[in-house]
Amino acid sequence: MSQGLRAWPVEGIGEVGEGTPLPDLLAGVELDDGDVVVVTSKVVSKAEGRVRRQDRDEAITEETVRVVARRGPTRIVENRLGLVMAAAGVDASNVAADHVVLLPLDPDGSARRLREDLARERGTNVAVVVTDTAGRAWRTGQTDLALGLAGLLPLEDLSGRTDGYGNPLVVTAPAVADEVASLAELVTGKLGGRPVTVVRGLGARVLPAGEHGPGARPLLRPREQDMFALGAREAVVAAVRGREQACFGAPAAPEELVEALASCGIDARATDGPATDGLGTPVVRVDLPHGSGVRDQVVALERARLVAHAHAWGPFSDTGGGPGDGPGDSVWFSPTAP
Structure with missing residues (x-):
């Protein structure tokens, strides 16, 4: 050299x-x-x-496996090769009119x-x-x-x-x-x-x-390691729908989830698990607002669920099917599978 x-x-x-x-x-x-x-x-x-004689937007859709982010006509997607890039790598430059290169x-x-x-x-x-x-x-x-x-x-x-x-x-x-x-x-x-x-x-x-x-x-980069696996808007939609769990990565530490819930005005604490568990499952307990009506508790529960989903945690249910099934004094969340 x-x-x-x-x-x-x-x-x-x-x-x-x-x-x-x-x-x-x-x-x-x-x-x-x-x-x-x-x-x-x-x-x-x-x-x-x-090279294909094809509408560019149609070609992008066909080559797309998953939409990562979209702003107007611009789409950042994961294509069939696993690459995350604009327009799935479909190109309409340096080619005859009405044609695209895949x-x-x-x-x-x-x-x-x-x-x-x-x-x-x-x-x-x-x-x-x-x-x-x-x-x-x-x-x-x-x-x-x-x-x-x-x-x-x-x-x-x-x-x-x-x-x-x-x-x-x-x-x-x-x-x-x-x-x-x-x-x-x-x-x-x-x-x-x-x-x-x-x-x-x-x-x-x-x-x-x-x-x-x-x-x-x-x-x-594996999807579960990608901190940008979804755009900001798309991450909100995914949390509301309870989808795309892998895009949020491995479950966060209990303390991290508690801190995030607290920043949203939600009272929570890490614990070893409800007494009904008996399995030592790590859980976070969310205390719903006392003295509030059912509607306020349902709203608080849904907010907690969204934050938990974004941290790869989900509602905890023991074999009796009690905690996390509906509004009450407290609900529990546990890590989802990585």
């Missing part, structure tokens, strides 16, 4: 259509062992026949095939990254990220190591594949018509020939 890190676009690539061999896009390009070939998902999709059916498979084809035709061991553009939950603007991957580990897991001051690293794991994708986008740009990039200087990270690695799927 003495020459440092270099990246350059492949020039002169014309229109790609269904059946275009992807290795042909690198005709005349010198490749060395350890290079990384970065190709946009749009080119892969065109070559694989993923994401590849199997981006990791596409990356593996291109890597194997280049190895067979060139005798060269390179890694391949298939990319697309997406926004970030915390920041404005978009960057490219890895949808498909072969020959490169997607993450560099540094957990268990120590920094220069001796501090242990707990969750540090640079997303190497996404960093390579962003580097390639800087080189190609969005309007240059250059969908393929060669990155040189990462040979130490490229896996041996025939060893493809786990692909890009490990970069997908």
